[in-house]
Amino acid sequence: MKLNQLFAAIGLCLLAIGSATAADIKPRLIRFGYGLVEQSNQGRATKVFADEVDKLSGGKMKIRAIGAAALGSDIQMQQALIGGAQEMMVGSTATLVGISKEMALWDTPFLFNNAKEADTILDGPIGEKVKAKLADNGMVGLVYWENGFRxxxxxxxxxxxxxxxxxxxxxxxxxxxxxxxxxxxxxxxxxxxxxxxxxxxxxxxxxxxxxxxxxxxxxxxxxxxxxxxxxxxxxSPWIVTVSKKYWDGLSKDEQNVLMEAAKKSRDFERKDTRDEAGKALxxxxxxxxxxxxxxxxxxxxxxxxxxxxxxxxxxxxxxxxxxxxxxxxxxxxxx
Ligand code: TF8
Structure with a gap:
């Protein structure tokens, strides 16, 4: 190992120790809106997300989940996120095309033949690229959930x-x-x-x-x-988004909490949705x-x-x- 690599490695270790002992997390209340009812795949996964944020932040960050479109339709909530009046939401990517035209890729009829193809593309570089475009327009996309085959x-x-x-x-x-x-x-x-x-x-x-x-x-x-x-x-995918105004004011540790909890909710949500879809017909x-x-x-x-x-x-x-x-x-x- 070269000397500069050694210093870099030591630096990373110190950072890891530092964040484990004194993570930069403040008390936060995050309003998270969604359109379906609480007794739905969307509601269940939101609960998983909220519990995980609570756990990862040592109880400092609280998610206030508000379902059944009580905060408005997808499009109204998106505007609230962009303006900074609401922190988070989950909704259809299809309603985002007015904000980010690349989202229309997911509306392509018969684009995916099965859920595995959807996961591979959405979680891979193409899904990332489409998601990243949202940041130019006032929102940060965390993860895709499954709405499902229509x-x-x-x-x-x-x-x-x-x-x-x-x-x-x-x-x-x-x-x-x-x-x-x-x-x-x-x-x-x-x-x-x-x-x-x-x-x-x-x-x-x-x-x-x-x-x-x-x-x-x-x-x-x-x-x-x-x-x-x-x-x-x-x-149809759903996408979990954060107001960019809000996101930019969070510490790295706080952002990590939201991202890690979002990934956990995604894995839960896809499984839960597929289990339910298998029995729903x-x-x-x-x-x-x-x-x-x-x-x-x-x-x-x-x-x-x-x-x-x-x-x-x-x-x-x-x-x-x-x-x-x-x-x-x-x-x-x-x-
Ligand atoms: C639709 C979508 C909805 C979602 C949901 C409200 O038909 O499929 O399920 O937008 O987040 O509008």
Missing amino acids: NLTNNKRPVAKLEDLDGVKLRVMQNTVFLDSFKTLGANAVPLPFSELFTALETKTVDGQENPYNTILSSKFYEVQKYLTVTNHVY AELKTKGMQINELTPAEAARMRDKLTRVNASIGAGVGMELWNETQAELARIRGA
């Missing part, structure tokens, strides 16, 4: 083929890719915040919506939706929903139509990022 529900008619979607008034997220995708399929797509969705379905302002099984269950959409079609048309059936599986031919027709939006996503997120993602997926699939 499926279609509606109250008008069973959807077994493309034409069945004709004229179905379908709520989509406030995101141009989703809007274009479902218009392409022939639906009458209406963007609405998630916080207004249940009422819109109940009052028949819209006929249908699309979300993972977990959410259809936890948000009780089965009470107001009769038909479910297994489409798995896109994988059967449960939705017992709740009275009528399930339609698409024939392979119909699934292929839908896929063909949906992937026509790919060119505009590539243009939107930048062809370099698009090509890099396709190359990485090809590499993973070949391996």
